Amino acid sequence: MACPGQTPFDIDAYNVENIRVLNVLEAIRLRPGMYIGSTDTRGLFYLLFELVSNSFAEVAAGFGRAVRVALRADGSAEVADDGRTFPEGTDAEHVFGVVGHTGHLGYRPDGREYLAYAMANALSESLTGEVRDPNSIYRHTWRRGVTHSAIQTGGPPDDRGLTVRFTPDPHIFGDARFDTGAIRDRLQQLAFLRSGVRVTFADEVAGTLDEFEYANGISDFVRFLNADRVALHPDVIVIRGEEDEVRYEIGLQWCAGAGETCLSFANHYQTIHGGTHATGARIGVARGVRDCLPKAARSEDAFASEDFREGLTAVVSIWHPELMFEGATRHRLSNPEMEAIIAGAVRRGLGDYFAANPDVVTRVVGAATAARDARLAARHKRNAP
Numbered sequence: 129m130a131c132p133g134q135t136p137f138d139i140d141a142y143n144v145e146n147i148r149v150l151n152v153l154e155a156i157r158l159r160p161g162m163y164i165g166s167t168d169t170r171g172l173f174y175l176l177f178e179l180v181s182n183s184f185a186e187v188a189a190g191f192g193r194a195v196r197v198a199l200r201a202d203g204s205a206e207v208a209d210d211g212r213t214f215p216e217g218t219d220a221e222h223v224f225g226v227v228g229h230t231g232h233l234g235y236r237p238d239g240r241e242y243l244a245y246a247m248a249n250a251l252s253e254s255l256t257g258e259v260r261d262p263n264s265i266y267r268h269t270w271r272r273g274v275t276h277s278a279i280q281t282g283g284p285p286d287d288r289g290l291t292v293r294f295t296p297d298p299h300i301f302g303d304a305r306f307d308t309g310a311i312r313d314r315l316q317q318l319a320f321l322r323s324g325v326r327v328t329f330a331d332e333v334a335g336t337l338d339e340f341e342y343a344n345g346i347s348d349f350v351r352f353l354n355a356d357r358v359a360l361h362p363d364v365i366v367i368r369g370e371e372d373e374v375r376y377e378i379g380l381q382w383c384a385g386a387g388e389t390c391l392s393f394a395n396h397y398q399t400i401h402g403g404t405h406a407t408g409a410r411i412g413v414a415r416g417v418r419d420c421l422p423k424a425a426r427s428e429d430a431f432a433s434e435d436f437r438e439g440l441t442a443v444v445s446i447w448h449p450e451l452m453f454e455g456a457t458r459h460r461l462s463n464p465e466m467e468a469i470i471a472g473a474v475r476r477g478l479g480d481y482f483a484a485n486p487d488v489v490t491r492v493v494g495a496a497t498a499a500r501d502a503r504l505a506a507r508h509k510r511n512a513p
Contacts (some may be wrong), residue, residue, distance in 0.1 A: 412474025
């Protein structure tokens with residue numbers, strides 16, 4: 129029965145002719161927000177960094193040492209790397225999503241995820257993919273997903289990698305433009321996360337060229353975040369390891385002053401809303417510092433978890449073969465096992481560091497005590513008649 133004011137649904141009129149089967153590119157163009165979140169500047173940013181993340185996936189897999197991003201004067205964007213290209217027998221039509229099907233588009237667990245290339249192709253006015261293998265360059269161009277040209281030529285004997293250049297489709301994005309400041313900042317973050325990798329960003333409109341490369345990786349990242357703060361200890365505490373095929377790297381440093389800074393990443397995606405890995409780090413910090421307290425002060429009533437994170441700057445980065453996110457834009461990690469893995473790793477790492485550096489324990493516990501006293505005083509003031 130139809131609701132009041134609603135047109136009754138004629139089930140007899142609904143048949144196979146009402147069902148439209150879309151290929152991959154058609155589906156993405158029809159509902160772009162399902163894939164990139166929005167069709168404004170934020171969507172452009174997400175689309176670009178889907179390609180960038182694929183380049184960094186090659187770096188993480190041990191292939192490639194350089195990633196280059198360029199914003200061209202004609203409004204196009206370019207992402208290039210020196211990683212592997214595609215497995216033998218995989219053609220460009222499949223990689224860039226032109227051959228649609230209802231199954232999984234394609235994923236290499238230790239490298240590129242092909243859906244990113246299909247999204248870029250579907251949402252571009254034009255896109256060129258250039259595959260560089262030793263002695264060969266294969267260049268394929270599409271216009272709104274339709275093949276425009278395919279050319280294969282000779283190339284240098286020692287060159288390898290993939291370059292994707294795309295012009296966002298104004299039918300999708302209107303007059304939205306790339307946010308150069310946000311792109312630069314994100315590329316710098318990625319360079320911090322992968323020590324020894326050179327990241328280049330060229331902006332032809334502004335005439336600028338930025339190069340990022342950090343020998344000490346996540347340690348340099350934490351120091352960068354704390355550049356305007358007074359550190360309670362000179363060393364950045366770095367905790368890294370691998371468990372159940374999950375690689376992790378955490379950088380921690382306490383500073384004078386209020387507040388907590390925690391940046392988290394999963395397979396180079398910035399999880400701006402945190403998730404199970406960030407929660408695990410917070411739990412591990414609280415347990416690691418609490419372990420250093422006198423037994424009489426270890427009860428849950430003596431300190432709150434946030435007291436131990438007062439003045440803390442943390443960067444949490446993981447690499448997981450099977451990520452789970454809450455939402456297509458990957459802003460929050462939901463793998464349940466990550467909380468226990470990271471919490472345990474941080475607790476053990478802090479225990480080892482504090483055992484070797486008792487002076488740091490004194491400073492961190494002192495900051496936590498001051499935070500607790502200030503919190504209790506504020507609560508007392510609120511409850512006072």
